[in-house]
Amino acid sequence: MAGNSGPLSPRAKLAVTAGKAAAAVSRAAGRGSGSVIGGKVALRLDPDLLARLATHLDVVLVSATNGKTTTTRLIAEALRASGPVVSNALGANMPAGITSALAGGSDARYGVIEVDEKYLAMVARDVSPKAIALLNLSRDQLDRAAETRMLAEKWREGLAGTKAVIIANADDPLIVWAASSSPNVVWVAAGQEWKDDAWSCPSCGGVMQRPGDDWFCGECGFRRPTPSWALSGDYVLDPHGSAWPIRLQLPGRANKANATSSAAVAATFGVPPQVALERMYQVQAVAGRYDVITFMNREMRLLLAKNPAGWLETFSLIDGPPAPVLLSVNARGADGTDTSWLWDVDYTRLTGHPIFVIGDRKLDLAVRLEVAGQNFQVCESVDEVVQKAPPGRIEVIANYTAFQDLRRRVGN
Secondary structure, rough: OOOOOOOOHHHHHHHHHHHHHHHHHHHHHHOHHHHHHHHHHHHHHHHHHHHHHOOOOEEEEOOOOOOOHHHHHHHHHHOOOOOEEEEEOOOOOOOHHHHHHHHOOOOEEEEEEEHHHHHHHHHHHHHHEEEEOOOOOOOOOOOOOOHHHHHHHHHHHHOOOOOOOOEEEEOOOOHHHHOOOOEEEEEOOOOOOOOOOEEEEEOOOEEEEOOOOOOOOOOOOOOOOOOEEEEOOOOEOOOOOOEEOOOOOOOOOOHHHHHHHHHHHHHHHHOHHHHHHHHOOOOOOOEEEEOEEEEOOEEEEEEEOHHHHHHHHHHOOOOOOOEEEEOOOOOOOOOOOOOOOOHHHHHHHHHOOOOEEEEOOOHHHHHHHOOOOOOOOOOOOOOHHHOOOOOOEEEEEEEEHHHHHHHHOOOO
């Protein structure tokens, strides 16, 4: 393995080889990329492998409820301006998937790693990152994820005293609370449309005051820090006050926010904002998200949204009526089995659109749309939706496994 770490030990080499073999067997059997099973095998043979693989890399970790995969991809593109990058670009973001990704990057200079929220402190301990990007925290996978404030507290404890530069969203009180234990924080004004998980102060439990874009706790004085980077319209404002245009092929305000955080991360590694943002233009789709495909002679745009905050951002991407909208929700293990979050989403944003509903939990969604006074049809399959939908590009919004099901069916 290249770099200043010296060669891998025989045990580590064996672990990497065995992991790659297990991944190849999994792929040959048609069970996906094999990255998770490969990583599990490798870590079983050498529990310290993740730390060993990271020693020659400048690592940035990316964690959040929404936007991890896209931001990881944007940062990776930006850092390629300075050298080879290894990244878990397909979103396998727990230790096994991360280990698999790094095992494939022996000649890389940078490691750009998406990390599941629950594993952030552990992975940070193992890989000694140079930077950590914290974007947002909101309710997700209600049956198994910790309550958001508890998660922020875990991050705060796990990152206390870290040597990494923390690039953190100043507009999310939970992120600010989590990052505030760190000695070196770069604050980014990336915005926060979804506020329903941050009405109480994470420091004292008091009621959060939110005048305009500002926020503070009236009881303990915990408040929004002054950002040094900011998203302003279609521009990134850097710490010197210069405005750099954002030109993305990815749609929506949320991706401009992701690009702003990514530019701040790239600057930490010496890549200027202009270079970083120009490189981000290369990203057209991320693991199928935002892809526009043709299926049964109809154009469809595939949008992933897994929780209330994600659905709110995604609704803002859909142009006015009468564009038909297909909604698909499952509640399998990877989604979280509790669908009560559907009641937190404001479906009146879709008023005027013909809505079609499929997925394992289509009836849960149908009840919610009925209460919201929306016009919709429940269908058995995407094929049926295409036959019934009026003209125009079909906007498809699906949660995690429903999104994978749809990609398989439409050949994406």
